[in-house]
Amino acid sequence: MDPMDSIKQTYFQECEELLLAMEEGFIAIENGDADDETINAVFRAVHSIKGGGGAFGFEDLVSFAHIFETAIDNLRSGKLAATPPTVKVLLRAGDMLSDHVAAAREGRAIAKGVDGDIKDELASLSDDGGGTASDDTDELDGFGFAPMQIVVEDAPARAAAGWTINFKPHAALYAKANEPFLLIRELSQLGKTDVVADLSQLPALDQIEPDQAYFGWTIRLEGDVPREKIEEVFDFVTGDCDLKIEAVTPAPAIQEERLPAISPMEVEPAAKEEKKDTAGTDSTVKQTIRVDLDKVDRLVNLVGELVITQAMLSQRINESHIPRGSSIGNGLAELEHLLRELQESVMAIRTQPVKSVFQRMPRLVRELAAQTNKKVRLVVEGEGTEVDKTVIERLGEPLTHMIRNAVDHGLETPEERLKAGKPEEGTVTLSAEHRGGRIVIEVSDDGRGINRPRVREKAIERGIISASAALSDDEIDNLIFMPGFSTASQVSNISGRGVGMDVVRRNIVDLGGRIVIGSAPQQGSRFSLTLPLTLAVLDGMVVAIGDQTFVLPLTHIVESLKPKPEDIRPFGRGRHLLNVRDCHVPLIRTGELLGAKDASDANKGVVILVESQGIGRLALLVDAILGQRQVVIKSFENNYQHIEGIAAATILGDGRVALILDVDGLATRCRHELAGTQLSEFRPTGT
Amino acid sequence: MSKTILTVDDSRTMRDMLKLALGAAGHTVIQADDGVNGIEALQNAGPVDVIITDINMPRMDGFGFIDHVRRDPRNRVIPILVLTTESEPAKKQRARDAGATGWIVKPFDPQKLLDAVRRVAP
Amino acid sequence: MDDNAKDLHGPRRQFITFKSADQVFGADIMVIREIRGWTDTTPLPHAPDYVRGVINLRGVVLPVIDLKARLGRGLTDANPKHVIVVVKAGDRTIGLLVDAVSDILTATSADIQPTPELARDGQAAFVEGIAVLDQGMVTILSMDRLTQSLVDAADSLPQAA
Numbered sequence: 001m002d003p004m005d006s007i008k009q010t011y012f013q014e015c016e017e018l019l020l021a022m023e024e025g026f027i028a029i030e031n032g033d034a035d036d037e038t039i040n041a042v043f044r045a046v047h048s049i050k051g052g053g054g055a056f057g058f059e060d061l062v063s064f065a066h067i068f069e070t071a072i073d074n075l076r077s078g079k080l081a082a083t084p085p086t087v088k089v090l091l092r093a094g095d096m097l098s099d100h101v102a103a104a105r106e107g108r109a110i111a112k113g114v115d116g117d118i119k120d121e122l123a124s125l126s127d128d129g130g131g132t133a134s135d136d137t138d139e140l141d142g143f144g145f146a147p148m149q150i151v152v153e154d155a156p157a158r159a160a161a162g163w164t165i166n167f168k169p170h171a172a173l174y175a176k177a178n179e180p181f182l183l184i185r186e187l188s189q190l191g192k193t194d195v196v197a198d199l200s201q202l203p204a205l206d207q208i209e210p211d212q213a214y215f216g217w218t219i220r221l222e223g224d225v226p227r228e229k230i231e232e233v234f235d236f237v238t239g240d241c242d243l244k245i246e247a248v249t250p251a252p253a254i255q256e257e258r259l260p261a262i263s264p265m266e267v268e269p270a271a272k273e274e275k276k277d278t279a280g281t282d283s284t285v286k287q288t289i290r291v292d293l294d295k296v297d298r299l300v301n302l303v304g305e306l307v308i309t310q311a312m313l314s315q316r317i318n319e320s321h322i323p324r325g326s327s328i329g330n331g332l333a334e335l336e337h338l339l340r341e342l343q344e345s346v347m348a349i350r351t352q353p354v355k356s357v358f359q360r361m362p363r364l365v366r367e368l369a370a371q372t373n374k375k376v377r378l379v380v381e382g383e384g385t386e387v388d389k390t391v392i393e394r395l396g397e398p399l400t401h402m403i404r405n406a407v408d409h410g411l412e413t414p415e416e417r418l419k420a421g422k423p424e425e426g427t428v429t430l431s432a433e434h435r436g437g438r439i440v441i442e443v444s445d446d447g448r449g450i451n452r453p454r455v456r457e458k459a460i461e462r463g464i465i466s467a468s469a470a471l472s473d474d475e476i477d478n479l480i481f482m483p484g485f486s487t488a489s490q491v492s493n494i495s496g497r498g499v500g501m502d503v504v505r506r507n508i509v510d511l512g513g514r515i516v517i518g519s520a521p522q523q524g525s526r527f528s529l530t531l532p533l534t535l536a537v538l539d540g541m542v543v544a545i546g547d548q549t550f551v552l553p554l555t556h557i558v559e560s561l562k563p564k565p566e567d568i569r570p571f572g573r574g575r576h577l578l579n580v581r582d583c584h585v586p587l588i589r590t591g592e593l594l595g596a597k598d599a600s601d602a603n604k605g606v607v608i609l610v611e612s613q614g615i616g617r618l619a620l621l622v623d624a625i626l627g628q629r630q631v632v633i634k635s636f637e638n639n640y641q642h643i644e645g646i647a648a649a650t651i652l653g654d655g656r657v658a659l660i661l662d663v664d665g666l667a668t669r670c671r672h673e674l675a676g677t678q679l680s681e682f683r684p685t686g687t
Numbered sequence: 688m689s690k691t692i693l694t695v696d697d698s699r700t701m702r703d704m705l706k707l708a709l710g711a712a713g714h715t716v717i718q719a720d721d722g723v724n725g726i727e728a729l730q731n732a733g734p735v736d737v738i739i740t741d742i743n744m745p746r747m748d749g750f751g752f753i754d755h756v757r758r759d760p761r762n763r764v765i766p767i768l769v770l771t772t773e774s775e776p777a778k779k780q781r782a783r784d785a786g787a788t789g790w791i792v793k794p795f796d797p798q799k800l801l802d803a804v805r806r807v808a809p
Numbered sequence: 810m811d812d813n814a815k816d817l818h819g820p821r822r823q824f825i826t827f828k829s830a831d832q833v834f835g836a837d838i839m840v841i842r843e844i845r846g847w848t849d850t851t852p853l854p855h856a857p858d859y860v861r862g863v864i865n866l867r868g869v870v871l872p873v874i875d876l877k878a879r880l881g882r883g884l885t886d887a888n889p890k891h892v893i894v895v896v897k898a899g900d901r902t903i904g905l906l907v908d909a910v911s912d913i914l915t916a917t918s919a920d921i922q923p924t925p926e927l928a929r930d931g932q933a934a935f936v937e938g939i940a941v942l943d944q945g946m947v948t949i950l951s952m953d954r955l956t957q958s959l960v961d962a963a964d965s966l967p968q969a970a
Binding site for chain 2: 003004006007010011013014037040041043044047048050051052054055175176177178179181182183186233235236239
Binding site: 301305548593595635636641646651658 | 852854900901902
């Protein structure tokens with residue numbers, strides 16, 4: 001691969017990081033939390049993006065970044081004050097820069113004039129702030145050119161046959177590690193040179209001061225060399241020397257008294273030691289290392305296998321009745337303990353703060369606010385909360401959708417809010433935290449809350465519920481998760497693209513999570529997502545159904561109980577309800593539902609009360625509870641396919657495969673078994 | 688002749704490009720991502736023939752770095768080239784006042800980069 | 810065989826042959842991963858009868874198809890003497906339950922003839938052809954199509970409304 005391609009990739013990666021740092025910086029400035037270093041960091045970010053962009057020829061990006069950078073520089077120097085309107089302009093400029101980067105990465109052009117407005121705004125910011133004089137000198141300094149002490153001659157009409165250059169360095173020239181020898185060498189590349197040293201100023205040996213400049217040189221350069229080339233050689237040292245460049249006219253050859261050419265004395269650099277072999281060493285000091293994701297995944301899998309093998313070992317030992325207190329038993333306990341720690345550590349490698357998903361939201365909210373003409377403030381909490389990478393990747397879409405909903409449907413317009421006695425600016429809060437071994441993410445708003453009468457109406461219209469159904473507030477709220485549901489009177493540009501809350505819920509459920517709504521009219525709504533910390537491992541209850549072993553995810557389990565015959569009531573066609581503390585819950589013969597031949601005996605079995613998305617609580621009848629364990633999740637869908645009601649598989653201590661039940665899938669199956677029965681007749685309870 | 692060159696820049700992209708251009712000419716490249724690490728690199732890496740540094744960096748910027756180098760008797764004769772953009776004339780002067788030997792304009796032309804290196808180091 | 814003959818008959822392929830329901834079958838050796846003895850499977854709910862369930866193959870959950878049942882000849886009365894042939898076709902790895910594994914044979918494409926109309930009782934979907942070799946007739950199976958038919962004959966529960 002062309003090395004520049006690789007560097008280009010690096011550049012775009014770096015842009016991502018820099019854009020993020022920039023946005024964070026602006027937000028800090030907006031909140032008044034910024035210090036000088038913050039502003040410097042923002043400047044550096046834009047500066048670096050510009051620098052790299054220039055190297056790859058992204059002209060539009062560079063031109064925009066330049067104006068942007070100037071504005072930030074003004075902020076930095078105090079010429080521009082960080083007032084809220086100013087910061088808002090800068091934030092938008094940041095978004096524009098982000099778009100430029102995206103366009104450059106995708107190889108497309110930004111349409112002409114798209115950034116015109118924001119450029120003007122930035123320019124006027126710079127003007128208001130008093131502007132910076134340094135902009136004017138841009139052109140001049142393009143060549144790294146500072147005024148030289150040269151004697152300006154009348155430009156000879158004829159081409160010069162050569163030049164005479166008088167060069168006397170000052171001490172400063174040496175202090176900056178410039179080398180007359182090297183300069184003269186450069187000159188000799190331009191043409192034939194004749195060098196004469198002027199040693200007249202050299203004092204006696206014992207009076208020589210090492211950092212003083214005593215030497216001068218007169219160099220005759222033959223040939224038709226353009227003056228600029230000579231000037232270029234002395235580029236770096238102008239100001240630190242006396243320099244006179246005179247053209248030599250060809251005709252009268254002035255006989256100069258020439259001493260034999262003496263090579264100029266070289267100022268010996270400090271004695272250098274033998275170079276050690278430092279070929280290719282890249283000694284950048286960093287705190288992190290980059291690792292291929294494949295390697296981490298392999299590690300995670302291996303540890304998963306270790307856990308399974310240890311469980312098998314445990315089982316064998318139990319079966320052979322070796323007492324737990326014996327050395328083998330103790331060794332095993334120690335092993336278990338170490339393995340658990342190992343597993344946690346390995347899982348931690350793959351975890352990342354949710355920040356990487358949350359960071360897109362501020363910009364999203366800004367755009368939505370602009371599109372809907374609403375005033376919105378986004379509060380983000382807990383972005384440091386860590387979650388497995390696999391979960392993070394799939395969190396983005398549902399979150400985006402929920403925030404869209406919150407701004408589009410949840411929040412009122414500024415006028416409405418004022419009328420309702422609320423502050424003009426609506427607040428959307430996005431938070432993440434660990435709770436009980438799961439991660440809980442909440443999106444809440446202080447808007448109008450769920451319009452329950454409207455939702456009910458729509459549901460009746462769509463035939464989801466019957467007109468006579470009496471539903472609790474919670475039940476109505478949950479109706480918005482029904483497929484095809486949308487309460488927008490017209491499909492809004494933003495949220496109504498056919499992606500409804502049902503898809504959001506599906507996404508979350510597929511991740512092994514759940515979503516719960518809370519809402520109060522006129523006060524706002526809150527969506528709570530609970531997700532597992534990792535998709536690889538699950539805490540489950542192991543149960544026996546017939547001669548098979550299954551695993552039920554603990555997260556869905558409410559309680560387990562032994563049903564009493566008198567609590568079981570028949571219902572409809574061969575179905576039963578279980579009375580649990582005066583709530584009636586559908587009783588499901590899980591074995592039957594899974595197509596097993598022998599039905600569990602309700603009199604002998606155990607009921608596990610679970611919470612499902614679609615139906616609410618279910619009482620799953622199983623034969624026995626075998627225990628509780630953490631299991632490693634294994635998919636079989638790749639080799640087989642999806643089975644409704646089965647989430648995945650795992651390998652138990654005895655080496656056999658046990659299926660992991662999907663409670664929501666079972667609930668769905670249930671509903672199909674009860675085809676024709678409407679939700680309202682079911683009267684799910686227990687909420 | 689191959690030289691040992693220390694590049695100090697907080698941008699990964701820039702470091703990669705410098706390394707590519709310099710490495711292709713047979714030079715050995717040592718990298719640091721800010722002034723503080725640059726100083727460490729100078730201490731640990733053995734003789735350095737040329738230093739190329741950016742100005743805008745976190746922790747210790749180019750000025751601070753050059754200043755530091757020029758005060759160190761062992762290192763003060765090392766030629767230092769500064770990476771500048773057109774719009775920083777005041778910075779360039781400041782860098783020279785701090786002791787920079789010369790400069791390279793960003794975005795740099797690899798040939799110009801190599802020329803500048805040649806011009807300041809034997 | 811001399812080169813001429815090879816060109817005429819096509820490239821030589823190797824097959825592993827196995828017996829099921831008194832018939833000899835073959836599968837291209839390239840798709841075969843390993844041979845294992847039978848172990849009890851964990852049944853999959855609502856699967857067709859020829860899908861016996863899944864087993865643990867060194868940490869991978871492997872579905873096992875009963876070849877005899879797939880051919881419509883009823884379920885194999887499996888015991889540890891029976892064999893599971895682990896095959897990988899495309900992205901899928903599955904196990905095929907057979908009575909016993911016999912031999913490795915070599916044949917060229919010319920040796921394989923299309924299945925005669927009459928003999929086709931439901932096998933057509935995944936049979937590549939019949940090889941008539943010195944050792945007898947071998948029904949050559951296409952593992953790709955066998956695994957594909959798993960997808961098609963799936964649990965056909967209507968999707969949630």
